[in-house]
Amino acid sequence: MAGTFDLHTTIALKSGWDAMTEAQFKSLFTGFPDSMLSGWYTELKAENIRFMAAFALGETELPSVVVRMEDEQNEFQPLGFHTGMDTTGSTLQETLGFMSKETVCVYTFSSNAELMRALYVAMRAIMISSAKWFMSEAGYQSFDFLGGGDIDPERGLFPENLGVLMRLQKWSASSVAKAPNVDYPVQPFVVGWKDFTVDGTNTGGVSGTS
Numbered sequence: 001m002a003g004t005f006d007l008h009t010t011i012a013l014k015s016g017w018d019a020m021t022e023a024q025f026k027s028l029f030t031g032f033p034d035s036m037l038s039g040w041y042t043e044l045k046a047e048n049i050r051f052m053a054a055f056a057l058g059e060t061e062l063p064s065v066v067v068r069m070e071d072e073q074n075e076f077q078p079l080g081f082h083t084g085m086d087t088t089g090s091t092l093q094e095t096l097g098f099m100s101k102e103t104v105c106v107y108t109f110s111s112n113a114e115l116m117r118a119l120y121v122a123m124r125a126i127m128i129s130s131a132k133w134f135m136s137e138a139g140y141q142s143f144d145f146l147g148g149g150d151i152d153p154e155r156g157l158f159p160e161n162l163g164v165l166m167r168l169q170k171w172s173a174s175s176v177a178k179a180p181n182v183d184y185p186v187q188p189f190v191v192g193w194k195d196f197t198v199d200g201t202n203t204g205g206v207s208g209t210s
Contacts, residue, residue: 005102005173006053006069008138009127013065013106014051016126028125029118040118049119062164063110063119070103070170103146103172111163120148120167127171139175146170 026037050061054068108123110116127145134143148169 003177006067006104008134009104009106009171010051010053010067012130012133013067013123013126016130017049017122020122020126025122028121040115044115044119063108063115065123066107066109068105068107070105097177099141099174100177101172101174103170106169106171108167110165113165116165116167120169124169134173140173142174144172146172
């Protein structure tokens with residue numbers, strides 16, 4: 001269902017990192033000494049990385065992975081918003097909606113540049129390996145990598161600490177934003193004759209004369 005891509009991303013990243021073994025982590029890198037990769041993995045696992053959506057309250061700790069919803073676009077809107085017919089119980093109901101494309105920004109924060117690189121690569125790999133889950137279990141129609149950025153100092157989230165580093169990657173996914181076609185009861189309303197005027201003086205819009 002459209003509108004929750006950031007939450008699905010947070011779930012996928014945390015679950016993937018919790019399940020990632022040292023051997024899987026090392027397989028993401030080539031040309032590095034095994035002792036270095038073991039050190040990266042051991043230190044990152046010992047850090048108790050915090051995964052959260054951007055709106056989550058509380059103090060942000062390092063290292064951390066923050067997922068922020070960037071925008072939602074209308075990718076396809078059928079005539080009359082008609083998306084099909086669904087069976088609810090024994091009743092066949094029309095469903096309304098449109099195809100929505102959501103984009104999330106995945107921020108990795110750390111005070112160590114090498115760990116930042118390793119964490120970025122690990123998060124990207126988890127997203128790639130979660131593609132089938134996003135499509136089959138979470139119900140998305142498409143799943144795409146939109147690119148990433150270089151390591152930058154982060155002074156917005158941690159203004160008191162100039163040693164915090166950040167790296168960004170973006171992902172997008174399409175899904176159907178839909179709702180059942182329900183005839184909601186409309187409450188009757190009355191507009192009082194004193195509630196509007198014509199020409200600034202004619203209360204109720206009538207002059208009282210023919």
